[in-house]
Amino acid sequence: MKRAALALLAFLGVACIVAAIAVPTYLVPRLKVVPLDLDITSVATTVPTDGDSANRFPATIFDRCSVTKSKAATLEAHLTQQRRSVIVEPSNKDQATVQSGQTVQIDRVRDAAGKESDPTMASSDADRKCNDGLLNATVDRVSVNRKTSAPNGAVSELQLEAVPEGGNVEEASVKLEDRKGFQYKFGFDVGKREYYYYDTTTRQDAIAKYVGEKTIDGVKTYHFVADVPETDLSNLPNPQGDAPLGTILDMPAKWWGIKGKGVKPNDIVTMHRYAKATRNVYVEPVTGTIVYGEEDQEQYFKSPDDSDDSPRAVRDFRMDALKGTFKWNDETVSHQAQRAQSYLDQLKWGGTITPIILGVLGALFLIAWAVLVWLGRRRGDGPDDADQTRGDEPTPDDGGAGEAASPEAQTTVIPTPQGGPYEQYSAGETTTVLPQTPQEPSTQAIGGYGAISSPMDEAQTQSFGAPADGFAPIPGSEGAQSGSPYPFADPTRPMPDVERYRTPDQDQPGRHER
Template identity: 55%
Template sequence: MRRFWPALLALFGFAFVTAAILIPTVLVSQLRVVPLDLDITSDATTVSADGNADDRFPAVVLDRCSLTAPKVRQLDAHLTQQRRSVIIDPSSKTRATVQSAQTVRIDRVRDADGKETDLSFAAAGEPRTCKDGLLSATIDRVSVNRKTSVPDGKVHSIQFEALPEGGNLDDVSVDVPRQGFQYKFGFNVKKRPYLYFDTNTRTDNPANFVGETTLKGVKVYEFVSEVPETDLSELPNPQGEASLGTLLTQPASWWGITGQGIKPTDPVTMHRYGKATRHVFVEPVTGTILDGKEDQEQYYRSPDQSQSLPTAIREFKLHALKGTFKWADSTVARQADKADHYKGLLKMAKFWLPLILGIIGALLILAWLWLFLRDRRRTAADGPSGDSAFDYEGPGTAAGAWSEPEPSTEATTVIPTDDATTVIPTDDDATTVIPTTEDTSSTAGVGPWDRPTEQIRPIDSGDEPDDPLRKR
């Protein structure tokens, strides 16, 4: 057990250090993707040109009931744009398909006489009248790469009509390929232009970086995208025709056009055009859109701008919709919280978690090294440890095989050298003395221990030596 705990410290120490190295590359890459639980609800209302939200009627819309009247009418209005974006199938580890349902409704209007009216809209499936508050409704679907948030081309459609029970989605939708961002930018946003997709005109347009600001305590980049004038009648509906309301033919008197060569009953055909200026505020680390503002214009004008056309018709312009939509404060606060949460997760995985694990791992390794060196010093000071083979205790002695032997009680035989006498004691202490003799043989000069047996005097074979060792 004494060796188990240091080994455990080393194991966890190196494991924590390894995790600290791998987490920034492995875990961060898993977090830096479009989440499959994405759910964004944004509310925007029309405000005055200077951003004043207290203006009750900051927008202008075409009075649809005037289409059957002798003359066109416009209404001052307050509009609300609502959008909800969620993830649907097909989605996977690398792809996220976003479905975004958007409605624009008229909350209240004021006519030329100053009369104010609050509008409501019919439930799904019920007939709608010209006084219905629903101005437009679409469902946009696009699949994006989860790492880059860029459309991957798998799904790209806009649904313009309600899907009847048992119907085919393709029959009420139009394929609209795109390349730009819409509901979220990519991660690590730079101060450079990006493509941004506009649903109304179905076009990708550059969104240019214009500056930094702070919203709800979160630093954001502001991008501005100019959507050029687009003839909306050239954008087909699911049946391949011009969408309803994008082509309008009425007498010149209905349009209010007068002038040389123009009769009140002359039919005049106008196309509906759209353009916009969009401001997008993006948190740069996560690509979360915190706020948005759109200056929307849709208007009727003649597609023929040739000099042969009467000037009154060529220069005529009638707004069907004009207003500045600004995200509600509640939406901005909600998006700021989401961005701050995502940014906190990324910072935890990229910096704080590796730092904490690295410090803990280093401390565990230092503790292991301290225990290891301490044991080595203790072993050197105390000698061999109890695990040494030299600590073996042999039988008959408590000190082991290498202990000092006990004195023997048996007689000792002394073998003499040239200068000594060999004494062989007997059991009764009798001793036989064997005298030394001179040796003139060839062994002269050889040390007595070189040839020890030659130092014993030979005995005649007839004599019986009195061998004390044989006495019993």
């Protein structure tokens, strides 16, 4: 059980250390990709540029119904831009295809006479009128590299029309070639430098320049500004290869309201629709999440001919088709800030907190393992374990003899001599094994009725019983002189004639009575 516990501690320690290294180096890079469950909805509304919150009509749009009237007109309006971006096929571990549907809706309008109205939108399968509440609608699809978030060219198309009955998406879409810029999300680890940002209105990449930092809802962001240059929208073909509807208007000069030298009221004047914009995006730099967006959009009609051959009144003419500043509403900003913070927390746990916890746990497990091993070895060297590990070593109490020593090493065996008056007793029956007494190391064990196995040293003491009955010291012998009770202290001397000491009534050898 003890060995199993030590092995478990060592295993857990090493496993935690390995995991602490693997999580930031293996798991975190797999978190820093475009998620396949991406679903972003952003809502932006037009706001007054002068800060006048009482202005309910901060934008300007072209009155489409004026095409059938005697004079071109514009309307004051309040607009809402809504965009939803989701992941669609083809998407896999390497790429994600983003589909983003965007609409611009007219919430309310006011004409030059001050009349207000709230336009409504017809159903998608119904014919739309000139005063319909839907101003514009597109569907953008783009495949991006999941690691860099940059377009990879696999899918890049813009749907401008509803799909015809029995048709497909490609028939209602145009290809967007050479697309490079970010749009719905920046890449990870954004730097303070320039990036390409794609504009679907003008179908081109604009340079987004870093201008500073700003904290929005507790999230630090980098502020980028992209200036979209003026673009003639009539040069951007529709799926059929023609100029999109409403980008070229041929109307009399009086309809346009153009007056001046070289211009007659009924002269047909051709105007193209142009667009430009200034887009502000606030990006959380670690995850590339766009937390806040604001853009100044401007579309207008003007003459494509700016040469000296064209009358000045025509060259200088401008009429707004769409003008307004769109800002994300508070709900969108709050949602995006929470999304960015959630991504940051995941990366923080995976890249910092979890490795630290695993590293500390691994170190504690290994320290516990080392301490237990050290304590076990130390207890093995102590007195309690000495008798178990080295039973053959002497201890102070046993006089130099270990408890584990064999009986032969602790006793002296003296066999009964053969022959003589006691030969009727066999050696096996008369041999006596006496354990050596620890307190008296010099005491010897003597076989019953036998001779001493070795000469006695003068310094040694002999432990014998009382003298055998009928025996007395032999006069003149060493035993008698030394006071020994036995006449045969020296085993090298010849055996005495015991018959001399036998009494007449002792008729059996080896037996005597007093």
